[in-house]
Amino acid sequence: MDLSFNEKQEEYRQHSREWLIHNIPKGWGTPEFEMPDDESERGKLLRNWDRKLYEGGFAGISWPKEYGGQGLTHVEEIIFDEEAGKLNAPGGINVLGKLLFAPTLMLFGTEEQKHRFLPPLLKGDEVWCQGFSEPNAGSDLAAIQTRAELVGDRWVINGQKVWTSFAHHADWCFMLARTDNELPKHKGITLFLVPMNSEGITVRPLVQINGNRDFNEVFFDNVSIPQENVVGGINNGWNVAMGTLGFERGTLALGRQVRFQNEFNTLVQISKSLNKNGENISQNSYYRQQLAELFVEIRILRYHGLKTISQLLNEGKLGPEASLQKLFWSTMHLNMGKLGLEVLGEEGPYMGKESVGRGVLQDIDLGSRGETIYAGTSQIQKNIIAERVLGMPR
Known part of the structure; x- marks a missing residue:
């Protein structure tokens, strides 16, 4: 597996980053940015971002042009997702449509369905x-x-x-x-x-x-x-659904690992700002070891994600190995949340605007629990790995 990017791909990375810097909503991703309280306004903001991605040429990057895509490869899509993650760009409101429904329709849908549903999905005209x-x-x-x-x-x-x-x-x-x-x-x-x-x-x-x-x-x-x-x-919905879940488990890790890295950096900064028993947390040997393990696991997730994308490029589909990746990242993120609360200590119960980190670490801890459930629980993933990857009996 080649982990490097060629000159043309690096140019695409620079182009992507420059576009993101100039188009991400002002203040987005900073502690000071606040989403609108009104649900319709929140939806409008995220839908507008989907439209802006389409107008900028960054929606459906690897999709065929006949369905409204850019006709590039998964490599360019990876590059854009990484740069978007580094800058904490919005996820948009049509993430389920773009990342799960669209590739499923491309595999199982009729040509009439593809031409009817994919272009308006990319434009942000129809949310799924x-x-x-x-x-x-x-x-x-x-x-x-x-x-x-x-x-x-x-x-x-x-x-x-x-x-x-x-x-x-x-x-x-x-x-x-x-x-x-x-x-x-x-x-x-x-x-x-x-x-x-x-x-x-x-x-x-x-x-x-x-x-x-x-x-x-x-x-x-x-x-x-x-x-x-x-x-x-x-009566073929189970096979179709397994294709959908394969995309959810296996192809989303590269974008996630960059966002996890951002969260990790926040965790490190908060560790440097707090003391326990008269010692700075970031200098404590126990916490340094825990932080080092998290850093290594995030890097592992990136390389595993590249391997999964390589499999998709070479074979055109994902196998049960995607469950390995889903189990790995959801468990790792859960552990990050637990460590975050441990670092906060007595500050942990406070999540308001004036709290340490404005509640970022608490949000990771609470949100990560659901990640071990959706796209198949950790227990289900272990069964899949045991039976379909390791060949163990039921």
């Missing part, structure tokens, strides 16, 4: 959410109970989804529903495309443990959609 998890089907995705029945020439959907990020801003949902109760539970599932303005859809926002308001419950009450709003074929 993901309807997979349910109250009784989180870790065991195949246990979903939301059902879809073909009535005449339309599908009618009934059920509930939960933990649905950005559903209160979304125009569309790519979701799983059970279409055959007679087949084994992995076999009778289909992936549907559902307009969020459909009659019968109710969205209820949820407040997360860290105070963020991105999650939602979504209820489907006799929601009717066209028969052609199926991706990958009827």
